[in-house]
Structures are given as structure tokens and as C-alpha cells.
Amino acid sequence: MKKKYFLYFSLAIIAILFLVPIYVLLVTSFKGFEEVTIKNMWNLPKTLYLGNYISAFDYLRTNILNSLYLTIVATAISAMLGSWNGYILSKWKFPGANILFSLILFGMFIPYQSILIPLVNFLRFIGLYGSIPGLILTHVIYGIPITTLIFRNYYAGVPNELLEAGKIDGAGIFEIYRYVLFPISIPAFVVVIVWQFTSIWNEFLFALVVTHNPKIQPATVALANLAGSYFAEWNVQMAGALFISIPPLLVYIFLGRYFIRGLLAGSVKG
């Protein structure tokens, strides 16, 4: 019995420590200008002042729309590409398929610094530099490894007999995918969509390097700029920080199980 209380107590203390940053963000985001001093940063706000959220929203509105556009389109395309690649690499193994898969997988681990200079030059060359479509292209391509990995692992668990049956019935490579595999792929699609959505929404380096115009930048870059230039108004920064955390946190709250599966897919097996 004593042990049980001790365990709960430890778990609760750790949980409180984990929530400290959220506490700071929350209390500061509700403080009015005269209340925001470093001296009372740990105190609760005297009143619930919503002005910071309005300012943050005004400042970040276009950028949040940019992020939504970027994230939704890039996630949709990379999920479809990953599904097809995973299908081929798990069920239509051709000579060299495993080597090709490893080559694709390595792309997931490289520091993107090692491709940034050519990327910027390439995007300039094709006229997509500084645009959301340029950023979509970037995320779709560098998302191929993880999406392929998740689908390949998922399809590897689908019995081959199911596909053989389709083949005997005269179905070709596309029909088997369309009528046999795709209808049972929903769980893998959810994992991939959740994963890509949160990582593209939260991504910073590509967004910072590929977009320059403040009106075209995704929300993470705009927030970082807000944090850099309006140094004094940190109540607005914190409101903005909470704002842009809402979409991924909603995904986490409602689809957490799939989020964790995506997380583990990226770590455990190749």
C-alpha cells in the first residue's frame, strides 16, 4: 500500500515538472502589458486578458493558413507515395529491392544541412524558391523514407495468400493494390498522416531557408521572428506559441495511439 502511494506521488511530481513550461506559457499569455514583468513571471495573472491572443492571431493569421496549406497538401501526397512504395517494396520484391530500400531509408537520417545549398539553388532554378509549393515539394521528397518505411512494415504483415488469390483471379499490380490492399490500409494511412502532419507543421529548418517573404512563411518561422524582433512583448509570443501548438496537440489528444506508432516506426526496425 505504501509502495503504491509512493509510486503515485513520484509520477505526479514528475508530471508537474513536465508541465512547468506549459504553465509559464499559459500564465504569461493571459497577462496584460503592465503585468508582464520578469519579477512576477511565476505568478498567476490577475485577470484573464485575451488581448495577447488577438494580437498573436492578427500577427500569425496568414502564416497559420500557409502552414495549413503546406501541411495538408504535403501530407496527402507523401502518404500516397509512401503507400505505393511500401506496397511494391514489400509485396513485389524485385532483385535489389532491399538495397534500394536501405538507400531510401538513409535519407531519413541525413542532417538536412548537407543538402540545403543545392536545394535552394534547385528551387531557384525551377522557380519555386520562396514559395509554399517549393516547400511542399521539399517535404514530399524528404518524407519518402519515413512514409515508405511505415507502409512497408504494415504491408509486410499482410498475408501473401490474399494477394495470390487476387492474382489468380486475374488482377494486375494496380487492381491488387486498389481492391485488396488499399481497403485494409486505413490504420497505416492514419499513422502516416498523423506523423507527417505533426512533423511538417512543426518543422523549422526547411521553412526558414526556403521562404523569405514574411507573408509566405509557415507559422513556426513567423513565431520565431516574433520571438526575435518583438522581444519585449513576450506575452504575445507565448500566446502565439500556444496558438501554433493547437493543431498538433489536438492530433496528439485524439489520435495519440497512432502518433506513438509512427514514433516507434521511426526507431525500432528497418
Added chain:
Amino acid sequence: MKHSRKENLFVILTILPSTAAIITFVYGFIGWTIRVSFSNWKGIIPDYSFAGLKNFYNLFKNPRFLIDIANNISFSILFIAICIGGGLILAILLDQNLKGVRIFQNIYLFPLAISFVVTGIAWRWIFNPNGGVNILLNNLLTRIGIDNINIDWGWFIVPNQIGPFRLALLPVIVAASWQFVGYVMAMYLAGIRGIPDELREAARIDGATEFQIYSKVVLPLLKPITLAALIILGHISLKVFDLIYVMTGSGPGFVTDFPSIFMYEATFKANNYSQGASIAILMLLMVAVVIIPYLTMNLRRKAKD
């Protein structure tokens, strides 16, 4: 399934777009960056004239880059140690068959869902050199009756070092660990739940204590997960950028500078493309040393199965 040669050709054709994209955007671009790293390109106009190893030679004489390497090693060691140790402890705490632990598990994991930019903003204020935790600690001290001590620590701007370790890195390490310890916890939990109950039951019947069950039965079975966590955290720590960029920047005297920050500033602020490319290639080499053996090992194990 066995396929005819015609089928194989067709199959390959359907994944050609993805394959071509990876070959170009990963391998081709790395090759391109290597070429820039061996060039004299130092301005807006590209200059691909061959410079040999000069850029790399200069980097290893550059005090800033040497600080960056030391910082990255310090950061990696502590970050990995905290995440693996903390992740294991959290996983074991959550594995005690208590009711309602799900809520705790969700709290420990949620930082993974939010952006490093948000993390950076929050922790920058928590470790604010003019306030932050200092105020919290002083208030606590006053409350318990100690008035004569006033904590006034500079956190991420202090120049102090213990050997090669810069103390200014501590706040950054805490912030990064806050975000990733849940990841390792999730990996260990998945591992622990994969261990058959009979195994632990057998040890219990043999009279093993809870501690012995963990140290003699569970931990040895979790070795592959520890290895995977090492690799994952290792490559994350060698690439850390967003958090530093938002939370502290390079810091006074580069106390919180990292190769990734130097690369970004050299390339996109100073237009010193050849220097930026050399830093990028060295970063890639460091990551490759960690990742390639792991990938080939996994592949070989797969081939054996």
C-alpha cells in the same frame, strides 16, 4: 511471389519517380554539397574552382568550430544519458500495474507533439538570466526562511566551464531532454510490454525480488531497444538546430553554438558557401558514423530471418 522479367521491369517503373527523387535530392545533392565544400565559393556568385581540403583545414583551425564540436559532444553525451536513464525510469514506473497511469504517460509524451520553436520560447524564459528559475528558487528559499542567499545565475550565457564542458549548455540540454525523454520511455514501454508475462512470473516463483526481476530479466531483454535509442538520440543530437536557434542562438563567446548554427550563419547570412558546405559535410560524416553500421546491421539481421 515469383515474377517474370517483364513484371519486374514494370514494377520498377512504378517506383521510379520516388527512387529518382531520392537519388537526386539525397545522394546527388550530397555530392553537390561535397563539391561546394572543395571550392572557393565565398560570395553571392557561385565559384566552383577547386580549393582542395583548404576549407576543412581552415575549419579545424577556427576557434568557433572547435567550440562547436566540443559543445556538440558535451550536449550529446548528457542529452543521451538523461533521455535513456530518465526514459527507462519512467517506463518502469509506468509498468507497475497502477490504475490510471495512462494520464501520466500522456503527460510525459506530449512535448514530442509540439514544435522545437515553442519549446525554445518557453525554456528561454524559464532560464532567463535576469529572472526565470532564479526567482523561483529565491522565492522558495525565502519561504523556508533562508534570506541571506540570493541566486543570480546566468544560465545559458555563463562563460564557466568544467573541463571542456560549458555550463551554459545545461538549460539547452534540459529543454531538449524534456522534449525527448518521453520518446525513449515509449520505446522502453513497448519493449517491456513485449516481454511475455510467464518469464517474469517464473522469476517471481523462483523467489526473485522486483529489483532482481528488472535487473536480471527485463533489462537484458531490452538491450536492442537501448541500442536503437542510442542511435536515434545520437543522430538527433548531432543535428540539433531549431531549439538552439530559437532559445539561445550562438550565445556570448559561442557558449551555446553548434555546427548546425554555424553552418546556417556561414551559408545564409555570410554567403560563405564553401565554409557552410564543409561544416555540413562534417556533420553528415558524424551522423553517418552513427547510422550506417546500424542500418547495415538491421539489414543483415533481416536477411537472416
